[in-house]
Amino acid sequence: MTLKLQSVTACYRNRSVFTGLTLPEIPAGALVAVVGPNAVGKSTLLKSIAGLLPIAGTMTFAGENLAAMTAHHRIRRVGYLPQPLPQAIPLVAYETVFSACRSARGDWSREETELAIEEIFDTLGIRQLALRRLSEMSGGQRQMVGLAQVLVRQTPLMLLDEPTSALDLHWQLNVLNAVRDATSRTGSIALVASHDLNLALRYCDQVLVLSPGGQAVLGTPAQVLTPELLARTYGIEARIEQCSRGHPIVLADRPLSASVN
Ligand SMILES: Nc1ncnc2c1ncn2[C@@H]1O[C@H](COP(=O)(O)OP(=O)(O)OP(=O)(O)O)[C@@H](O)[C@H]1O
Secondary structure: OOEEEEEEEEEEOOEEEEEEEOOOOEOOOOEEEEEOOOOOOHHHHHHHHOOOOOEEEEEEEOOEEHHHOOHHHHHHHEEEEOOOOOOOOOOEHHHHHHHHHHHHOOOOOHHHHHHHHHHHHHHHOOHHHOOOEHHHOOHHHHHHHHHHHHHOOOOOEEEEEOOOOOOOHHHHHHHHHHHHHHHHHHOOEEEEEOOOHHHHHHHOOEEEEEOOOOOEEEEOHHHHOOHHHHHHHHOEEEEEEEOOOOOEEEEEEEEOOHHHO
């Protein structure tokens, strides 16, 4: 069950965001951080894989052409969390997760559905939110419910667009642990767009760095996240140091002059 992208081009009207993007094959069980500066195309890439934007080129998952999947089939194969937080609607969290699950997994019995929902509320640590209305939740709480709506479907491909943007450190770690656990337990693949390079270093097997100008580099965090790449891609002077536990961490020191970009 691998993900392959070959010569993928995505545009809005006539303006292309990336052209001819080809990546090494992403293996089953991989947790991949998708990083890069603002407006470089992280969301566009995830939307393209999710089938929300027409593309040129080839994208296959487990040998199936993603662009040719029917919506009915795709919803079981691909879970997509968009960047905006779920709307503050007056429905309770349980109902929204239930209907997200039923829309994708109509083949599950009511008992299986309820079990999957309980499991995801427990895994994410949000049982106490189950009967709260989204309209009465904080932004971070709604983000957690949005994640539950996606993860409950247990899709073999997960595309999560900045899933921790509204979360404090405790919930950030909860979310990455849950995604890490899902990929290693089931062999699913997760692509997680993020601005947090240290979260990427800590949790991800691979990092996909998108750079202005359309270049993309995919590799292990240690291979890819170098001071040179950070200077080229983000226009910053940065160091990769080791923390007291021996893990690499990115320390961003200062912006470089605009000419670097
Ligand atoms: N609906 C749209 N119509 C036209 N252009 C768009 C649309 N959405 C995004 N773009 C443009 O496509 C480019 C890539 O945007 P995208 O949202 O993919 O970037 P991103 O890397 O996710 O950025 P950020 O880190 O700021 O969320 C940007 O130049 C943006 O202005």
